[in-house]
Amino acid sequence: MKNFKKISTVFVTTLLVGTFSPLGVVGTTVSAATSEQPEIDAAAAFVIEPTTGKVLLNQNGDKKLGIASMTKMITEYLLLETIKDGDLAWDDQIEISEYAHKISQNYDLSNVPLRIDDTYSVEELYQAMAIYSANGATIALAEHIAGDEKTFVDMMHEKVESWGITNYELYNTTGLSNGDLQGNIYPGSTEDSENAMTAREMAIVAQQLLTDFPEVLNTSSISEKTFREGTDDEIKMKNFNWMLPGLIYERENVDGLKTGTTDFAGASMTGTVEEEGMRLITVVMNATNGQKDKSKRFAETDKMMDWAFESWDMVPAFEENQLIENIDPVVVDDGKKDAIELAVKSDMSLLVPKNTDMKNTTVEVQLKEDLLNEADHLTAPIEKGTDVGTAQVISEGDELGYVNGDKGEEINVVAASTIEKANVFVLAGRWAKAFISDLF
Template identity: 40%
Template sequence: MNRMKQTVILVLTMALVITGIITSTAKKGYAAPELQLQAEAAILVDAESGKILFEKNADLLLPPASMTKMMSLYLILEAVDNGEVQWETPVKISDRVHKVAQDRSLSNVWLRKDADPDYTIKELYEAAAIYSANGATMAIAETIAGSEANFVKMMNDKAKELGLKKYNFVNSTGLNNRDLKGNHPAGGEEDMNMISSRDTAKLAYHLLNDYPQILETAKIPEKLFRKGTDDENRMINWNWMLPGNPQGFGLAYEGIDGLKTGSTDLAGYSFTGTAERNGLRLISVVMKANDRRARFEETRKLLDYGFNNFGKQEIVKAGYVIDGKSSIPVIKGKEKSVDVQSTDALSMVIPNGEEDQYKPKVTWNNKVLNDKGQLTAPVKKGDQVGTLSLEYAGEDLGYITEKASKKASSPIVAQADVEKANWFVLMMRGIGGFFGDIWSNVVDSIKGLF
């Protein structure tokens, strides 16, 4: 009896071991490791496709501080692009801007009310992008919109247009309203701008894709404002990760060329970074890190994770033919079917070695196909009959925008024209079908006799 028990125990133990081996070696969807980020919220996004690679408390509403200026810079670049202002447009300094610009406790280039020559949009834009100059940002806001209050309305309107969900802008700089000492344009004295890290990344995604020239300025480690004049200011970029930054404190990171820092006493220390390596550009957002240096160290963790674990792969080639559905029946057409296939290759930034976890997924267009899956003639070559996308076996964090998610698919289209058959052909088909049904019934009846 003891031997029997020992045998049973041995068999069960072996079964458990084998099960453990199978479980541990079975192919699973990629799961992000715990990065142990020392920040309140964070997100990592592929800048080209908008694919989200990592997130932590991404929808938590937090003050962005001077990362706000990404929205101001977007509107400045848009105004120049639309011809509303030019880079050489002169900018006058108002009393309120002058007061803020003289506050040495804030990041500023010192602005005169009687500057000669006038400041230009270009040099104030550079001061905002490189040195996070608050007075310079406010001065451009007043020039573009007539007042900073109007500019703040433009910021909120643009946020809605870009699809941001969790945000509220009350000034153009990201300062706490109380730091503006009565010069705040909107909201109460204790108000401040608020946004989630997801929407911060979404803003950066739009900025980089709509106005990539932002990086030509954001990557400058140091520049002299009004060089050679009595108003010369040395602007050292607050982005310590930029190679060549004289105050980088050993934090330089290969491939980084933007984007915007932010810090106030209430917001803590935040940073929206972007870097490119081997054709892959990433956007990282770290919000409310422990200190000025930590925001860059946590950014390094995020970017290292992205570059070390992900790569762009072509999963499905262009002209993909759907298994078992290479053609679709066509009713009332000269031809009874038409070949269909996808138009574009499907590529995606995916975890390394996870290609086999992505499978083609077909969604048919019920607006053109009837409930039997048939098309009705006439059919034009290129008519979309469905959409080909990719389905992932693991945890999918989705895309930073809805439009970006739609780009990760390919139309399935008809490969030829199918003209509508004339009345005679349709009549003969009908007659043939009628007699064919009769013949089938006769055959079935005869079969029944035997």
């Protein structure tokens, strides 16, 4: 881990199972056994819990596949970020370029009609993009923010790479096949180039979007809205996420996030749902025969959601300021004491399978490198509560890990007490004792 130094590993016996736990719970058991991970009828499938990043299901999740209009989640993120930064307002008016206009007039694609001789607010174009996957509206927004689509795509590259996404191809803002863009293709790409990512990476995109801009759900949850109501361009925008309220495959509590369909990508969907205080992000890529069987991606998403809620529990692991026990001593130089105990900074829970026998949990502590001296020790004085590093809490037998590749959930670690700097006489005595010891 960058700027941290691993110092120790501690085994905490029996996490909320049996006779001891980090919280001192006695006689508690994890819920009864549940079914095995379901087989999802798609090229890839992935499920995470977004607040922790815990992976609950991974079926071929690291194979790069077409993402189609799920691309628009990245466009949405950059739009919302631009508004947050104060460089754009919802009521700003946008003029439509010839390129965006031509794309918007192609009704073989998802679109709302746009006019060159009119302007549109940022909000109505955003709603058209997020609800109806309108491609011309998406291009118009990107051009307004960046000047042209190519520059916006460069921004997309920079953003996803900042999230640790590397196994991607992004050539346009919409997810359309390059061949549908009427020659307006990204430099270095071809008519056959297609946007692509892994299911894991799509889950990361959704996680970042929901974490930084949860208000996106206010729009992604809209089942139907009229664009330009009362004008000649009025069009009913029915959300392509048919799991939303009132639509054909409605599931309670589903409130997003984005579907995508092209010949290259097949029928895909990134979904999200919250039940009993726990949110899931699900990804289905290229549902089998999904372009003919319109229910397929929704049925597979529903299956994943059912299984995840039935099969996983959020289990308390640590309380705020709880000591990390059995850890190797953390040496402190120049202090009145020569070692310090560490504690977790905040409450922490682990998401675990209901049928998992959590006999051991590993806690790997890493100290901040900028706090360590040449001997890799801390140096007094140290105030109680000082952030000194992080710990990864790893459940034994957890092969899925976390969406960012970590093996365990991370929590901040603090000094459990104050250690004052020793006076010069104590330090001199220690130096003399060490010198004599070295001689003999």
